[in-house]
Amino acid sequence: MFGWEYPPYSAGGLATATIALTDGLVRLGHEVVLVVPFPAAPDASGARVVSASDISPNLRMLRVASPLTPYSAPASAAPWARRLGPTAYRSTLFDDVEDYAQAAREIAARHTHDVIHVHDWMTYAAGIAARHVSGKPLVAHIHATERDRSGEWQNPDIRRREIDGLRAADRVIANSYVTKRQVVEYGVRDEHVDVVHWGVDRPDDRDVRFRSPFGEHVPIIAFVGRVVMQKGPDYFIEAAARVAALNAEVCFVVAGTGDMLPQLFERCIALGIAHRVFFTGGLSRAEAERLYRMASVVVMPSVAEPFGLVALESLRAGTPVIVSRTSGVAEAIANLLTVDFWDVNDIADKMLVVVSDPVLAAEVRDRTREELQELRRGPDESARLTIESFQAAIG
């Protein structure tokens, strides 16, 4: 398996998904050689982790770690990432991808394997190179397309690599039907694309909640995600202003970084809600976990959301989620409060109800708990479906 994001160098959902999947595969008794493009953390997973940087000296942590996201300002802004500046993609990114592919040949020759599994466009070239050496089937997993990441401002090189990789693969795994539809539009045959929703651990029964730092009875409405156009943070702010006008207590938290931050600051001031909206910057996993357990509701008004792991994490912490109805996660979980991302009145209406109506919040929480408790939505089930896809590829 050729990964890209992996602890300690993770910024988005891809790392979380990779850990859950490799753990699941190992638990099912399969041997996983996980290749990562940087010096590996030794104990991050039950899988054997192989670092491509041992083979290709060109792959160094600093250079390769940034495209983990692969966005300009990673949410968990590590010191090295902050220096990267505001351009969309670093110029060395494609070099990294090429270096990774070079290393992949050697790794494929060294480690016996039955199937090659790659994640998102950054790793597709590596997968194709590995298949060239071993002749084993290539399964391309797609977690987010270039369209999901960049909307109208897609990088044509990345889009081309993405499409080439998907078409070259013997089989494709999409993380939602939303994503699958795009893959099929790229010209991949429908029957070659499997859908495997991301798994999330079952909710713990402890139901730990943290008190709001703004005061015991001050509800928090949180936005968690990159502050970029695709995630719809501007709709969050517009809805927040409507809520603030009707509810004098509630506070808003925007957790994440991105190029829209300055615009949001200005908008909050113009709307007169700057004193009630708190920007935290990127959060570590533990911090995010804490926020989920403080918030009354997490809102994801995404314009494009191939899956939306934040929703699962929030639900797992027992916090209801308002999510754009076109999100991939809405396929997997029924008990979400769904909205059209542009319908800020609807978003505001639902925000208000969740913070003021304990009956609704409790119903969502209970039903979601039931849903998450079904093992078939857990990581092991995702792993099992992934294995089925592998078997289809092996033929």
Add this chain to the structure above:
Amino acid sequence: MDVCFYFQLHQPRRVRRYQVFDIGSDAYFDAAKNDGVLRRVADRCYLPATRILTDLARHEGARVSMSISGVLVEQLKAVAPETLASLQALVAADGAELLSETSHHSLAALRHPAEFAEQVRLHRVLMQATFGRTPTVFRNTELIVSDELASRVSKLGFAAMMVEGADAVLGWRSPNHVYAAESAPSLRLLARNYRLSDDVAFRFSARDWSEWPLTADKFAAWVAASGGDVANLFMDFETFGEHHDAGSGILDFLRALPAALKRSGVRMVTPSEQAQRRPVGRLSFPHSMSWADTERDVSAWLGNGLQHAAHERLYALRDAVLGTGDASLIGAWRSLTTSDHFYYMSTKWHADGDVHTYFNPYATPYDAYISFMNVLRDVEQRTAEGGRRKTESGRRKAESGKREAESGKRKAEGGRRKAEGGVRKASPARDKARQGRPSKATAKRKK
């Protein structure tokens, strides 16, 4: 051997997506959607099926019974007067006996005896005014019944009541007899034969059913062989043309059925005729039962926290609403008592994703709940204002009319009963229970 048909006619006034920002507007209902659904169902089912029944009554002496909710009658008056006229013609031709129910197809029986009695009275008055008939047999919303309710219905002066012929109640006994209520022995109970009813209501157009296609003669033979005194075939009227569209042959089936029944020696009788029979035994309902779902209980409407909270809040406002004497406010409040609003809040099958398989004006049960609760907040405000908001309502109506038109566009229309039909079909356990028609063994057992 007799057969007794009862068809349910009802369409709710669906609440529009009413946001907190809409509070202050008294346009609660999605006029565009409600009118659209009604026209569609009237064109596809009510009108053609009623005309067929009227013909059959005139030429072949066919007799059925119908329960027509008050909310439907009011909507038909406004939107489809020719359909109402055709129903009046059917009743005038003695083709259909009218049954009594609550005016607003409500769950009042479960919550508020006084409101229940009042809605029964309102319905009776409406039937007399619209059709010139006063019903003598009662059927409660979704065939909900309990021992306590049966005795209340008896006290209201009814001779008989329709109930679900649930296995849990009948045990080894056949639904094909007249029973008495344990709690009110003078009240006759007519129990639905769900196997035969569902052969028509659910399986008729199922091409993977081993008995497909179902002809009138085949079905009449099943009825004749089902044993007992009378087979009670209760179903939604939307079965004829809406749940099964005309292309399935359902209307031709209906047209051919009376003659086929006659050939099989089966007589068509009405509920009030049946009520003359001597009961063969008594039925008891310690818990509330209905004709819905595998459970045959009331959990589809009052099964989760949302539904209970909304229902409680609604009835908590009753006395204050009635106290205003504002007819439009009281009418709106009563329209909110309709059971469908609570059905839309059900999260029972939500986890299976089955919710997506049936028509429902809301994307999720949470949307249904949020809109309903926002509307109640407005009702509360209007109540506090003592109905003084009237002067503004014209302007607001104009505004909201525009919104309603927009929201009406959002989704394709469909029959409301399709919803429940779909859910019932989608419930695997119940589906299994319905697989195939009654085997010979079952028929024998009944004899």
